[in-house]
Amino acid sequence: MELRYSAKTEALRARAADFMAEYVYPNEQALFHTAHTQAERWTPLELLGEIKQKAKVAKLWNLFLPESEHGAGLTNVEYAPLAEIMGRSPFGPEAFNCSAPDTGNMEVLTRYGTAEHKERWLNPLLAGEIRSAFAMTEPRVASSDATNIETEIKRNGDHYVVNGHKWWASGAPDQRCHILIVMGKSDPGNPNPHKQQSMILVLFPHPGVILKCALPVFGSDDVPRGHAEMIFENVRVPAANILLGEGRGFEIAQGRLGPGRIHHCMRSIGVAERALERMIHRLESRTAFGKSVAEQSVWRERIAESRIMIDQARLLTLKAAHMMDTVGNKEARAEIAMIKVVAPNVACKIVDWTIQAFGGGGVADTWLFTSYAHQRTLRLADGPDEVHRDQLARLEQRRHHHTDPARTGGYASVMIADGLAAPRFPL
Structure with missing residues (x-):
């Protein structure tokens, strides 16, 4: 097993990270302010439109779409780290024309639409015009x-x-x-x-x-x-x-929601990673009871736990992406269900700890409360946690129907061999 990205992916990661640093993060507060104060609530953000044009010129556009000449031809594994970078800002995915629900809808039109559907609606969506x-x-x-x-x-x-x-x-x-x-x-x-x-x-x-x-x-x-x-x-x-x-609607829904769920999870990991960075910087800048807050044992435990949870979630997401690429969405349904539960819960927990680290400022920080709301919402979107857990449990039970407990040791720890008395222990 080789746990590293291809040279192509690494080059795109660097370009996407540079673009976020140059155009998205510096404009984030201005975008938040405009979005929440403009009188016409549903008017597109002019500044974000300008950023999108820069992304198009930089050829960082429609990266999510592997099956179209308009996309970057990336596999799910190759796209995963790019979605993570975009997910670090609520404006990131749209800046690259990679935001929901358009991504899922474009995939539907690419896979299931007629030539007329594609000409009339897919092409304007790919161009970011609608x-x-x-x-x-x-x-x-x-x-x-x-x-x-x-x-x-x-x-x-x-x-x-x-x-x-x-x-x-x-x-x-x-x-x-x-x-x-x-x-x-x-x-x-x-x-x-x-x-x-x-x-x-x-x-x-x-x-x-x-x-x-x-x-x-x-x-x-x-x-x-x-x-x-x-x-x-x-x-x-x-x-x-x-x-x-x-009669094909359910089939289309399954084809649409599989990639959509994994894209959400990739972005959630980006949210969690940024939240951890912000948590550490905040803790190191504050002193309480004679020492840096970062030196308090409870915060060191939370920092460590955050790193463990993020890396677990990322590895599980990459496994799901690899299976989608190699054996298809249907065979990867257990892994997709797992990450759909894991990633938003991990991000939600780490953002919550970061709010706590910021104290009173945490509930006034626009990125933090926006991220918390989005991640908590993701525990419902594209199927609630309970449905994914139920599906996963049924798949796991079905898998074990085909195993022989005598061969795998499934009963060994709880059954007493015939003719042997159960052990007795003194009171």
């Missing part, structure tokens, strides 16, 4: 089980009619959002619950698509992207906008 949203989750049902989805996609001549209620459609409030990927049921009576769903492309804005409100995230509206609650009332969409055909 944004998109993914409408899957619903308020009235437990959407962690996608078979619960109630939105109706019903054929009517050469159109489909969409009716439903969605929320957490990330990116929909953004003024640049011009295309929605909507998941709903086209065949609710199908005996196979995973063949009932379809995905369809809906132009936005569109008659009958009502953006009810932008949902708060821990009291913030998460501008300029935001997350929308949306109503679909008799929305007529050309039949050509269906993706892959009726």
Whole structure:
């Protein structure tokens, strides 16, 4: 096993890190300030647009997309350290046109879209000219089980009619959002619950698509992207906008969410790494009870534990990425489930400790509270922790159905051989 990045990856890491240091970190506070103070809440940030143009010129653009001539042709293992660098700032991924939900939507259009879909929507997304949203989750049902989805996609001549209620459609409030990927049921009576769903492309804005409100995230509206609650009332969409055909929605969702989950985890590691750096610098700059706070035993324990957790999470993420590259997403589903639980929890814990290290300043630090909110939200997004743990447990139980306990020692420590008395110990 060789645990090092390729020369190609190392070169891109250096370029991405330099770009972040030159253009993203120095402008971060200005971007935060503009986002939270501009009167028109969903207007794109002009400064971020300028940074994006620089990234495009530097050829640090669409790095996430391996299957398109527009991408960098990177594997998941090669992309992982780059996503980690981008994830260190909430503005980093968009600066490189590598932010959710556009990344997942571009992958969907690349893999499952027609030539017309690609020309009309994929190319503008790849160019960073428009944004998109993914409408899957619903308020009235437990959407962690996608078979619960109630939105109706019903054929009517050469159109489909969409009716439903969605929320957490990330990116929909953004003024640049011009295309929605909507998941709903086209065949609710199908005996196979995973063949009932379809995905369809809906132009936005569109008659009958009502953006009810932008949902708060821990009291913030998460501008300029935001997350929308949306109503679909008799929305007529050309039949050509269906993706892959009726009944393929669940299949597309699994293809979309696998890479999306690992990209989130890569970025979470970047958040955790930056939080640890900031924690150490803060602790070394403060004195309490006659010595540096960094010398206090509780903080040394937390620093050490943070390093252990980050490296564990990174190695597990790289393993999942390697399996996705070599044996495919389906065979890597256990590893994807593991990192989806591990990475946001690790980042959340380390950001929490960093807030504690900053004292009162920690709750007023924009990067810290934004990072904490995002990482805590990730424990729900793309499937809550509980669903991933349940899937992992079922896969593990299935794996052990094929092992022989007598051969592996599964019973040896608890069973007494025939004819031998159990040992007795004096009271």
